[in-house]
Amino acid sequence: MKKSIMELEDISRKLEPVNNKRAHWNTSVQKYADNFLDEFNQNNTFVVSENMGKGILDLSIEDEGKPIEEVLQCLKENVDTPNINPASGGHFGYIPGGGVFTTALGDYLAAITNRYAGIFFACPGGVRMENMLLRWMCKMVGYPVTALGNLTSGGSIANLSAITTARDAKGIKAKDVDRCVIYMTKQLHHCVQKSLRVAGMKESIVRYIPMDSSFKMIPEKLNIQIEQDKANGLLPFMVFGSAGTTDTGAIDPLKKIGGIAKENKLWFHVDAAYGGFFMLSNRIKPAFKGIELSDSIAIDPHKGLFLSYGIGAVLIKDTDALYQTHHYTANYMQDAFNLDEDPSPADLSPELTKHFRGLRMWISLQLLGVAPFRAALEEKILLCQYFYEEIQKLGFEVGPEPDLSIAIFRYVPKTEDANAYNLKLVKQIMQDGRIFLSSTTIDGAYWIRFAVLSFRTHLKQVDLALQLLGNLVK
Structure with missing residues (x-):
């Protein structure tokens, strides 16, 4: 048996490349990245391709590894060339992605060290880092110091997390769903409807509130609709506002919507995935007046902070509500049951195992400043x-x-x-x-x-x- 173990060890040690191989791979990847940033990125923003990346299928997965030069050439031809180049300054479609260089530094270090920042016990510094970032965003939007949230993969999961928290905080049971009324405009991002379905709210009643000529919700119409629904024995539950719609970039009248939501005891959620970080500018921030009245906000650092794809955030004013929805325990986690000094992301999110995505944001803000x-x-x-x-x-x-x-x-x-x-x-x-x-x-x-x-x-x-x-x- 020992002989078999040793033979397998010899092969498996290839997973830990020696110094000279690491150096060669690092040099090759760095050269590729520098070429992309200095030259390749300046090429066309959209490349019409007949091949459409099919060449990636020619590099099959085999027992033996391939030279890095061959791998990078395949990557360049089939992934980094066809169709949209989101790293280009000429990208004016959809919501353009970010990709500041410091994101890569944070992700590289997160991958190398492979820290698990899901629970405080495993990585207290990493948890403190992510919560520090969330509190910084909460302060930016005007939430109290007791508010928190979670770093997500993007706006879709942020909206889903807010919806499930709202559902539980308002005591919505399965028997109530078909009486629940949800209010939004037709300009709200489509991921919200998808999140409602995933959260078990598919059978809820969705009211599309009329908009003015600037594609913004008309608060008076919202108020009238809520009163009608209450009179008809329905259960007004949640209202969505937009702080920068995807179609036109419009900001709903958040202050008026927030007042109506409070008066009628609705959960008020703001989708600020695209527009939220414009609040960093004092000259623009007044346009967001009333966002502090919301119960939850979705905001994407990979949009307004120009980070690479894969980091969003949900901010929740009532941290206890977020905890009650997402916290679960298991016997095999008993060693981690200690008195955490800071809330663990795993207790405030659907994710347990997760990428240490906070490092890319933290290192960017630390190196570059705001x-x-x-x-x-x-x-x-x-x-x-x-x-x-x-x-x-x-x-x-x-x-x-x-x-x-x-x-x-x-x-x-x-x-x-x-x-x-x-x-x-x-x-x-x-x-x-x-x-x-x-x-x-x-x-x-x-x-x-x-x-x-x-x-x-x-x-x-x-x-x-x-x-x-x-x-x-x-």
Whole structure:
């Protein structure tokens, strides 16, 4: 048996590469990353591909490993080239992703050290770090010092966590679900409807509250609808507000909605996944007045703090409610049952095993400070306003004036169908590839979206977008 063990040990030790192999791999990966940042990132924002990454399937999984050069070349050709390049400053579609360099440093260290920051007993410093970040965000939005939350993979899980906490805090049982009424606008992000289904609230009644001409909820309509539902024996339960919708970037009248929610004892949740971090700017923060009245907030550091994909946050004013929904114990965890000095993320989240995602955020804020993030956010606001004004000079029709960094626009030709014409414009932009724009349809009208959130987007990229659009409609 010992002989077999030793033979297996010889093979398994390949999982711990020796110093010179680590050095070669590190050098190769660093060279690839530097090339991406210095050159490859400057290439087209959208690359039309016939292969569509199929070459990745040619590098099969085998018993023996392959040279890193072969692996990286496959990665470049099939993953980092086709279709959207989210690292490009010309990415104006959807909600552009982040990718600040310091994210990679944090993730590299988190992966190397492999600390488990799910419970205080295992990694007290890591838990303190993540809770420190959450308290910093709670302070930013005006929550009390007793509030907390959890770092999630993104806005979808943040919204799900808030919904399940609200469900339990309000004492909603299975027998109540079909009487529960949930209020939102049709501009609320679709992940909320998905989260309601996952949380067992699929059979609830959803009321879509009318919006004004700027695609913002009309509070008076909300109040009337709640009164009607109460009179009909229904159970008004939860109202959703948006602090930066995905379609247009609109901020709902949060103060009025919050007052109505409090008066009627509804749980008030704000989806600020995209827009929340604009609150770092004192000049923009007044637009979010009333967000402090909410019971919970979803906010994404991988959007407004420009970090790489994979870190969102849910902030909950009543930490005990979050704990009651998510805390469970098991016998095999008995060694960790101690008097934690700080709440464990595993007790405040559906996740037990989780990536130490707080390190990427902490190291970024520590190395760079808050000032560059604040400046970049204010820059994006001004760039969007600039685009909004300039695109009209080119003959385009625009939607409401931007609250944040998203504008919608369309060209209305004299003879052709406007929807078909703007669809063609978007396809032409994709073929050109230097910038990327996405679209949406509101009340049957096809709009092109201009979303500025990449930290690499500056005046040069916005002027290029204006130039390309102007040339296409001449």
